[in-house]
Amino acid sequence: MRKVVTVITALVAVLTMAPSAVAQTPAPTVAVTQFDCESVTITGSGWEQTEATVEVAVPPSEGGESREDLIAGPVQVFPDAQGNIAPTVVPFNRTPPDGDYAAVVLVDDLVREQSPGFTLTGCGAATAPTPPTTGAPGPTLPATGSSTMPLLAIGVVLFALGLALVRRTRTN
Numbered sequence: 001m002r003k004v005v006t007v008i009t010a011l012v013a014v015l016t017m018a019p020s021a022v023a024q025t026p027a028p029t030v031a032v033t034q035f036d037c038e039s040v041t042i043t044g045s046g047w048e049q050t051e052a053t054v055e056v057a058v059p060p061s062e063g064g065e066s067r068e069d070l071i072a073g074p075v076q077v078f079p080d081a082q083g084n085i086a087p088t089v090v091p092f093n094r095t096p097p098d099g100d101y102a103a104v105v106l107v108d109d110l111v112r113e114q115s116p117g118f119t120l121t122g123c124g125a126a127t128a129p130t131p132p133t134t135g136a137p138g139p140t141l142p143a144t145g146s147s148t149m150p151l152l153a154i155g156v157v158l159f160a161l162g163l164a165l166v167r168r169t170r171t172n
Helices: 002-024 149-171
Strands: 029-035 039-045 054-058 072-076 085-091 099-101 104-107 110-114 118-120
Antiparallel strands (some): 054 072, 099 118
């Protein structure tokens, strides 16, 4: 009976700590504060400092599949200690055609977050018809890093403690 209670107690401890650890980390955001036909100003919050390359950019309105397709950027940014990305002016690489756009944050070339959309009109570029894309965008990996490590370490320690207690009671 004590074995079951010990395992259940360890499991409950892990499950009660998980929501509080996740709640402490705000979800990363990205926003466009200003835009015109020349550039876009991008800001963000909730981004942890990391060894990874963090960049801001604007993909084409019809979607793009590579860095060469980006219509603005990428520009490397460095989140501060509070997780904020300072307002960054990103010039357009070419005259943007009329359309709906969104800024993105790239972490090691993977899109991690997208801003609410904004619309550009009258920038002077003729909108050419684009061929349909043949594939759906690939899946993105879940965010991992230093913010999830303490939770993982606590879970492993509690699991090992539960196993040790079960083993000790079996030998007695």
